[in-house]
Amino acid sequence: MARGIYLVFSKPVSPDREAEYNEWYDKVHIPYCLTIPGWNGATRYRQLDPGGPDQADLLGGRQYMSIYDFEAPILQDPLKAARTEAAKGNVEMSEALEMNPRPYSILYEPY
Numbered sequence: 001m002a003r004g005i006y007l008v009f010s011k012p013v014s015p016d017r018e019a020e021y022n023e024w025y026d027k028v029h030i031p032y033c034l035t036i037p038g039w040n041g042a043t044r045y046r047q048l049d050p051g052g053p054d055q056a057d058l059l060g061g062r063q064y065m066s067i068y069d070f071e072a073p074i075l076q077d078p079l080k081a082a083r084t085e086a087a088k089g090n091v092e093m094s095e096a097l098e099m100n101p102r103p104y105s106i107l108y109e110p111y
Contacts, residue, residue, distance in 0.1 A: 002075040003110060009062035010103035017096040024094035025066070032091065033068065038078030041069040060101055075109055 012021035030042045047063040070078050085091055097103070 001071050001073060004070045004075045004108055006068040006070055006079065006105060006107050008066045008068070008103050008105040009059045010064050010066070011062045011098045012096050013098045021094060021096035024092075024096060025064075028092050028094070030066070033082065036078055036081050036085070038070055038072035038081070039068055040071050043067050059104060062098075062104060070107070075107065079107065 010025075012018045025044065030044075033039045033042065043066070045065045045067070047065070072078050082091070
């Protein structure tokens with residue numbers, strides 16, 4: 001079985017919708033993702049200090065990071081399954097999640 005982590009950087013559409021964004025992420029989105037085979041765990045973080053203008057611009061203001069733990073024979077399969085469910089309309093999204101620009105994500109495997 002291949003193991004990896006999937007990083008997702010995102011932000012709420014506005015500061016006044018941050019509580020709604022966090023509630024959806026913690027109570028709807030992550031629990032749903034963990035029902036998909038291969039998605040084994042998730043931890044969320046919030047950036048405390050951008051550390052200067054260069055770092056603030058690096059992720060386009062996406063101050064939240066989610067780290068998902070993956071395990072599957074083919075590491076990309078859990079992501080494909082999630083995208084298939086989203087294409088079927090089976091994923092509940094929140095209007096509090098900024099989609100323009102979209103969240104930034106990256107899949108890593110151990111080196």
